[in-house]
Amino acid sequence: MQKPTLPKGTRDFGPEQMRKRLFIFDTIRQTFQRFGFQPLETPSMENLSVLTGKYGEEGDQLLFKILNSGDFAAGLTDEDLQAGSKKLTPKIAEKGLRYDLTVPFARYVVMNRGTLTLPFKRYQMQPVWRGDRPAKGRYREFYQCDADVVGTDSLLCEAEIVLMVHEVFRNLGVIDFTLKINNRKILAGIAEVIGVPGQEGTLSVAIDKLDKIGREKVLDELRERGFSDDSIANLEPMFNLAGKSISQVLSQLKTWLDSSETAIRGVSELEQTIQLVDQYGLVDSQVELDPTLARGLSYYTGAIFEVKANGVSIGSVSGGGRYDNLTGAFGVPGLSGVGISFGVDRIYDVMDELNLFPASAGQGTQVLVVPFDTEARSVALPLLNRLRSAGLSAETYPDMAKIKKMLDYANAKAIPYVVLIGSEEVQTGMLTLKNMVTGEQQKLDADTIVTRIGA
């Protein structure tokens, strides 16, 4: 018989990994909730009419499509069958798997706009699927954790996102990170000022690679894409802002981009956002203003955010921004919003590499109760009950086995405490509590054991 395998690009998460992942999920969820974001879940499948055309041509190709149920080929003509994959697909598959959480959110808003209270703040933590070529850190199924507020253009929402990013990472124990912010209007203004108005898209795509390929290659790319030497020379001030304080950057941008109304609006939005953040009294702000921050997605129209953990070479762990037109693709125009997305897989990698998971995040069963014989169960089973009632994770070795085997089981599962119950223990009521880490043993009564382990 063939050994079973996993589809490529997918993963099982065993107990230890899962406990750590749950720590991340719980932390993000709690923080979202504290900021007043409300939970939403949408189906894994969406109609392809909802998904197609929303992620560009490449995205369409990466969508996983679901074969229609039943006799999907009935009614197909020879012509249909021989028309090739692209034309055949819509005839045999009308559903696809969720590609991100934004399009389903937009679909939900459109379908429920009659009953939604605006501004609507929702968070969503669910897997998404992409038929990308699997690689290190790139999977075909992975989780996104998004929080968005739509129906308002108040910059207070941007400030709240800055606050929330700090909260999430601090609650996770990732203290050393950088939150870069920028504003798309500044990029648009730069394009104006250097003489390529409207070409901020091309500019963004190139600048987005600054970290990876360096300044010279970015400029080469712009030259190839038709930017004049003058335009490129005019870009100079952009590269001289690194390492400066937020107020320095803001004042230099005001001077440089003075002639662009759009840029000045972007600068002012950033300035107000920073002021609002200050009003909250944010301690140890990790915010950095980076006018070269572009982020690929073309639908951002205002603030852009990106978070990287310092001390590891792992890509961004969080990102987002403001968009003007969440629901336009579904015929409902004008809904502005701002959102942030946390990448659980990368956050996991960061925390794993930097050893940031608290011990409790990896902890499974806290105590193994070991009766030496069936007699001893009369003491062991009620004790299990009591340990669990006290909120502890407790189990017993179910078979009558040699003591060594049961202790091996405790060690293999990294259970820190074992309670040993033999005939003496049954008679005296004094049970043996063994600390599996130190090896220390003590005779204690059941009450003391419950409080000791719970402490």
Place this chain on the structure above:
Amino acid sequence: MQKPTLPKGTRDFGPEQMRKRLFIFDTIRQTFQRFGFQPLETPSMENLSVLTGKYGEEGDQLLFKILNSGDFAAGLTDEDLQAGSKKLTPKIAEKGLRYDLTVPFARYVVMNRGTLTLPFKRYQMQPVWRGDRPAKGRYREFYQCDADVVGTDSLLCEAEIVLMVHEVFRNLGVIDFTLKINNRKILAGIAEVIGVPGQEGTLSVAIDKLDKIGREKVLDELRERGFSDDSIANLEPMFNLAGKSISQVLSQLKTWLDSSETAIRGVSELEQTIQLVDQYGLVDSQVELDPTLARGLSYYTGAIFEVKANGVSIGSVSGGGRYDNLTGAFGVPGLSGVGISFGVDRIYDVMDELNLFPASAGQGTQVLVVPFDTEARSVALPLLNRLRSAGLSAETYPDMAKIKKMLDYANAKAIPYVVLIGSEEVQTGMLTLKNMVTGEQQKLDADTIVTRIGA
């Protein structure tokens, strides 16, 4: 533009539903963990070679299949294309969506058996997909919450499941339920004793409908399936056990099924399980022994469990049993286990119908901070910070709007407290706390507000 729709049989879960669902998930997860079950997650997609043939022919048809990525039709011959859906499917789809959590669990155990510590206790809470015809209470995407222990045949595991079922429902607040238990060996013994040895499968299928179609129709069905009048007459004692105590049922079964070794083993297993449950000191046991309980799945070989909530006509909310051969289909024989599955959708329906959700389960944002003007933000924003640091869910209305509009927002979102901050409040530091339920207003300082709302 066409209005977007949901694929049939799928659902969005908005904030209120989600909060209640999360209450169910959290409660089940915590209880699983307290009993020493460890979390596992498997991919949504499995290779069809893993899924096919595991759920019977009907199940195979209900599997959602995923169209291969890229140019799936390349290389197909005309013959392939025209062979019809059934023969074409394996050539264009090699993956399918998870149909239950048991087969992926078995696959995981087989793939990781070199490193797993046995007995292995895992829980898994993930959605599954079935291309069933949608109906009331039947969806194409729904969650399963399973806990299983494999690698032991100790009846202590059955007892633990009985305990855990009680814990889960009590922690949910579903006090009035019935946990029916039976043993497949008893059903096998009945088949022997009434003269149709080995036909307990047919017997089970018919008896399974007892609740729905009544005794006479069950007997009709057995007659149709070739059971003799003698056999059917011999079934009589089975119908005379309802409403009797566990010990009465056990003793009548012992007499009736005395001639079947298998049955007597089943009776003894049940007896021992009940004794073990008693040893734990389970208070207010809801266990009922029902020798007519069959449950459809043919892979059960020992104990069978089924839970129904009393006072509502909603099907079983939980079920499970012991199986002998979890991994046989993957060429690894002999792994015995016992498991229990909780149906979140039905539990939700029960709790909703009986009004059992605690108020906290539906609660979103706890307090809305309302600054009347931008000045007031200097007080409002730090207050938001403090409320959140105290673990409260707090938000502000982001736009400068009329007070009525902001209070309407609080009411629409069922936010119980609002803090109003105008110029007087900024000057005096005494803020207005409004209870949105009673309408009561009080002037309090920030400290008092934080502790008052947190109480």
